[in-house]
Amino acid sequence: MLKKFVCIICPNGCEISAELEEGRIISVQGAGCSRGQEYVRQELINPVRNIASSVLLEGGALPLASVRLSNPVPKSRIFDVMDEIKKAKLTAPVSIGQTVIHNVLGLGSDVIVTKNISAH
Structure with a gap:
């Protein structure tokens, strides 16, 4: 399954795609930096928010x-x-x-x- 995200960590707003298979992350592509990759992984595994x-x-x-x-x-x-x-x-x-x-x-x-x- 392919999931798409727009990264909100910095102003670049990278379009990031994550490939999932049986609930596991297979690949993350499109992130301009490691922070974007970490953001997508966090969103997939345990999304958190501030209020x-x-x-x-x-x-x-x-x-x-x-x-x-x-x-x-x-x-x-x-x-x-x-x-x-x-x-x-x-x-x-x-x-x-x-x-x-x-x-x-x-x-x-x-x-x-x-x-x-x-x-x-």
């Missing part, structure tokens, strides 16, 4: 605090992680890097604040 979102902020200069994950999580768990993020609430002030949820769902990634927001 950026926001959390309700009480008593802050802004109503929401922007957050992101400290490490990517399995693509199949994105909606589960978002459900946990939706439950979270913070009280101002908040600081960049502040942990909102430690080790969300046991996936080895923290939900962290990405912007300093003062109390109002």
Whole structure:
């Protein structure tokens, strides 16, 4: 089976083809660098994603605090992680890097604040 990808690792956007046989990677062609090859292999074996979102902020200069994950999580768990993020609430002030949820769902990634927001 032939699968095609457009690499998102750098601005070159290489068109990469991967040949699979019985669930095994036979070949990867078209990558302009080793990072592109690794990206495609990761996508085929265990695709992961990072999430950026926001959390309700009480008593802050802004109503929401922007957050992101400290490490990517399995693509199949994105909606589960978002459900946990939706439950979270913070009280101002908040600081960049502040942990909102430690080790969300046991996936080895923290939900962290990405912007300093003062109390109002």
